[in-house]
Amino acid sequence: MAQPLIIAVPKGRILAEALPLLAAAGIRPEPAFTDKDSRALRFATDVPGIELIRVRAFDVATFVAHGAAQLGIVGSDVLSEFGYSELYAPVDLKIGHCRISVAEPAAMAESDDPRGWSHVRVATKYPHITSRHFAARGVQAECVKLNGAMELAPTLGLAPRIVDLVSSGRTLKENGLVEVEVIEEVTSRLVVNRAAMKTRAQVVPLVEAFRRAVAEKEAA
Missing domain, CATH: 3.40.190.10 (Periplasmic binding protein-like II)
Structure with missing residues (x-):
């Protein structure tokens, strides 16, 4: 059969x-x-x-x-x-349809310019995408691997920034985060x-x- x-x-x-x-x-x-x-x-x-x-x-x-x-x-x-x-x-x-983006606390974003980054620490379930993206820009990326609840990482001091899937952006907003860079459309x-x-x-x-x-x- x-x-x-x-x-x-x-x-x-x-x-x-x-x-x-x-x-x-x-x-x-x-x-x-x-x-x-x-x-x-x-x-x-x-x-x-x-x-x-x-x-x-x-x-x-x-x-x-x-x-x-x-x-x-x-x-x-x-x-x-x-x-x-x-x-x-x-x-x-x-x-x-959604996107993979870099996000950080809104207060940090007010004075932060991604073009000036040389080293970043990010929480993400996409360590390979994240590393490739930042390496292409000459930025050293330290990735903390998480499988979920990414938005908690900045507020609890695990990592100041996250790389995650974003659709409407509502989850980011409700957790005090804003998108500062889009890595790729999905x-x-x-x-x-x-x-x-x-x-x-x-x-x-x-x-x-x-x-x-x-x-x-x-x-x-």
């Missing part, structure tokens, strides 16, 4: 935007997928031989890169951070395991289906 084709989708805010694209590409998950009480992580779809797994956004890239899933939906921030050579990102899905991408693209016949037609779904959404 052939192994099912597995698509990894992220938990959280991107999922709501991804589901209509999945449907437009002809893939709808079983009802349990939208059951808030369900603890299941793997789901059937209305396409025989295609299943979905729901995992943390950062883990989508890992599942697909290592071949545990053949396709996935993941933010370009994750691709930039991990740089997996096993991944191919053929379609910008044009969802999950959207979600369809990613494919390179080996699976060559060996699994369903993959290329699926990529084309997603490409059409994005084009139709943009044209609407």
